[in-house]
Amino acid sequence: MGFVPTRFAIGQQAKIKVGLLLSHGGAYAGPGIGVTNGIKLALAERGGKIAGREVEFVMVDDESNPAKGPENTHRLVTGEKVDFLVGPVHSGVAMGMVKVARETEVLTIIPNAGFNAATGPLCAKNIFRTSFSNxxxxxxxxxxxxxxxxxxxxxxxxxxxxxxxxxxxxxxxxxxxxxxxxxxxxxxxxxxxxxxxxxxxxxxxxxxxxxxxxxxxxxxxxxxxxxxxxxxxxxxxxxxxxxxxxxxxxxxxxxxxxxxHYADALDNPENHKFRAAYKAAYGKEADFYAVQGYDAGQLMAVGLDAAKGDAAAKAAIIAAMEKAEIKSPRGTFTLSKSHNPIQDVYLxxxxxxxxxxxxxxxxxxxxxxxxxxxx
Missing domain, CATH: 3.40.50.2300 (Response regulator)
Structure with missing residues (x-):
């Protein structure tokens, strides 16, 4: 009888697929770019890998169109079978995305959309936010x-x-x-x-x-x-x-x-390091959208590191993310029971x-x- 590798051994050789459902054009193109750049920077600082596995990004334009939220989410979750879903910018789009995320139980991080229900009535074990509630x-x-x-x-x-x-x-x-x-x-x-x-x-x-x-x-x-x-x-x-x-x-x-929850001029080591790295990587100043994307990458890494790179070990990933203490450019934050950041708000x-x-x-x-x- 020949050697039969375990599911995880096979999976470990494959890339972790991260679906980015973000705005590429229109009023929210800038925020979409900021989130994308931020998450890519967080992973680049880890050599492009999490827990030894390379990361592949699959990008879908959410078109800032709430009516297309469920359809575009399904393209990533059921079509591309991503391990992590990250997005969107627009709260209207997020409402449809969250419903699909709840149904499919895909690991999800919201890096911007602040609609209250995501960490209220529509909260779920697999859904986290690294931005804010409205x-x-x-x-x-x-x-x-x-x-x-x-x-x-x-x-x-x-x-x-x-x-x-x-x-x-x-x-x-x-x-x-x-x-x-x-x-x-x-x-x-x-x-x-x-x-x-x-x-x-x-x-x-x-x-x-x-x-x-x-x-x-x-x-x-x-x-x-x-x-x-x-x-x-x-x-x-x-x-x-x-x-x-x-x-x-x-x-x-x-x-x-x-x-x-963020300001460019915050005086802390994480912010100074982040802003310098972002400027070096992209040739422009970071904004808070980039910070939220960066912290989405950090939170994802916390979960996958705890599961030793096994993206299918959802319970272990979720448990680690719930207990995470993220040293963010905005200041260190933890997550509430509903998976929303507990954070200072600056004037x-x-x-x-x-x-x-x-x-x-x-x-x-x-x-x-x-x-x-x-x-």
Missing amino acids: WQANAPMGKVAIDRGYKNVVTITWKYAAGEEMINAFVDRFTDLGGKVVKQMALPFPDTEFQAHLTEIASLKPDAVYAFFAGSGGSKFIKDYAAVGLKSIPLLGPGFLTDGVLPDYAEAAEGILTTL RQVKGGKEVVLGVAQKAVNDPGTGCKIA
């Missing part, structure tokens, strides 16, 4: 606004899942502390015709405006806001609003206050063309994970 990134600004004396605020965003959740997180905290929302405005995604809304904001004369837009939409909103003379009304938002706009729109962005302000860290808006912010029933 609640987590926005609620801390509610107290910041009150502390700065802003009593009447207008909000504006795109009318889709992420925008609504981000605005609601701010509004809930702000109004709980005594603030008043004068008006909530919303545009269809990805509309960037802001003029009529900006004219109305000028007539309402609020103490401040709280806005969520991202990518090229965020850049245009900041430019238009300044161009119509609204800079006398403080502009606040989650960090997605200003990340990626500097230095091109530095003058327009001057003074904008944001909260986020940042654009000053002199740079994103300056004013301090910590709220320490060790833990998303409540409402509705999550991971055993």
Whole structure:
């Protein structure tokens, strides 16, 4: 009788297949590139291998189209039979992706999409996040606004899942502390015709405006806001609003206050090392999307190292990932019971063309994970 190698012995010779479901074009192309670069950098630092196995990336454009989320996820999971699924940027796409991930039990890491349900009612043992929940990134600004004396605020965003959740997180905290929302405005995604809304904001004369837009939409909103003379009304938002706009729109962005779990200028060894390595590898500065991708790579390595490279040993991989302490450029973080990062949220302000860290808006912010029933 000849030698019959075990399943793992065969598997160990094969590459680990990582499916990347990310945006390649449109408003979220930049974030998609950042996540991709970040995860590839994390693995390059390990010689392109995890637990001795080479890594193969299979990339599918999510098209920022929620309707195609399940179909594109199945292309990677059932078609390509990837060992790990990483993505997406867009929260609407993520809703469809998560449903497929739950059904197929594929190991999944969300490196950006912040929709609350991923670590709430749609949580699962095999689904992790290395970014944020929409609640987590926005609620801390509610107290910041009150502390700065802003009593009447207008909000504006795109009318889709992420925008609504981000605005609601701010509004809930702000109004709980005594603030008043004068008006909530919303545009269809990805509309960037802001003029009529900006004219109305000028007539309402609020103490401040709280806005969520991202990518090229965020850049245009900041430019238009300044161009119509609204800079006398403080502009606040989650960090997605200003990340990626500097230095091109530095003058327009001057003074904008944001909260986020990362800032370029964070002074810690991991951030200095990461930013230098990213610049050397890609010839440009890293953004927080790249950090989230980088940490997705780190988390994946923690799991596979614990399983000695056996991608089929899901229980061992999940157990190691749940206990992980990730030394991130954002600061060290752990994971909540619902697999969302427990992390500091920083208060940042654009000053002199740079994103300056004013301090910590709220320490060790833990998303409540409402509705999550991971055993």
